[in-house]
């Protein structure tokens with residue numbers, strides 16, 4: 001069990017994360033927030049790459065920074081930008097990392113072959129990585145994070161640059177990996193984790209906003225998400241009055257989805273809230289202009 005206890009992180013005078021409390025057990029946790037919200041900061045603290053300014057992170061009751069190597073033996077980590085050697089094959093690269101971890105070559109070879117099979121790279125085990133797609137490189141990244149068969153797997157924005165097919169494959173793989181370990185994945189893309197995370201963690205204004213199931217988070221907007229059709233020239237006025245979530249052209253009119261708290265109008269249809277609605281609503285100030 002991993003516990004984040006009242007953790008804050010400051011960079012000089014700037015506070016990136018403030019008084020965060022979290023508890024993790026086995027399963028998949030999605031850390032979802034727009035860029036700059038502090039996901040990487042939190043993840044780097046969980047990976048002991050940086051230390052909290054205040055508070056502590058405990059694994060089975062022990063402070064992870066005191067555990068030192070004993071904690072890192074339990075940890076697999078894929079950073080946002082991971083360094084690999086383009087002229088190496090996945091096998092050469094993983095053998096090199098295994099040697100750094102002090103693994104014997106015979107044991108390492110066996111594990112590496114198994115891992116590359118798990119991430120569906122068996123057929124390119126000896127091919128140079130310079131010809132690999134973004135998705136294939138990310139799968140090598142996952143394989144390196146799994147070298148020590150970690151109990152805790154932490155992936156920072158692992159789907160950046162992947163196409164929809166690769167994203168889907170990635171989701172299957174993560175579900176599989178989270179059956180027997182704690183997996184924490186950070187992303188600003190709702191669809192990456194919506195269908196697979198046991199719990200979603202959202203940070204807003206440096207603090208914890210939600211740590212809950214998708215269903216419970218969505219229920220915070222029950223009865224407040226509507227759709228209706230308006231004329232194109234009403235759109236600007238509508239945008240000023242309501243929190244617009246999405247808009248699309250439909251037979252010369254505009255179909256709009258929006259948040260409204262209070263009395264509804266007759267021609268509005270209330271719709272079940274989706275995680276994307278909560279994300280767009282909660283971060284409407286941060287992501288204005290981005291979407």
Ligand SMILES: Nc1ncnc2c1ncn2[C@@H]1O[C@H](COP(=O)(O)OP(=O)(O)OP(=O)(O)O)[C@@H](O)[C@H]1O
Nearest residue numbers: 011014016033034035036037038039040041042157
């Ligand atoms: N070493 C640092 N020194 C000063 N400020 C930092 C440092 N690292 C991060 N920050 C600031 O802390 C805030 C949170 O950054 P962080 O990288 O954790 O966000 P994020 O949610 O992971 O976003 P991204 O996905 O873009 O990295 C940002 O405002 C960032 O500029």
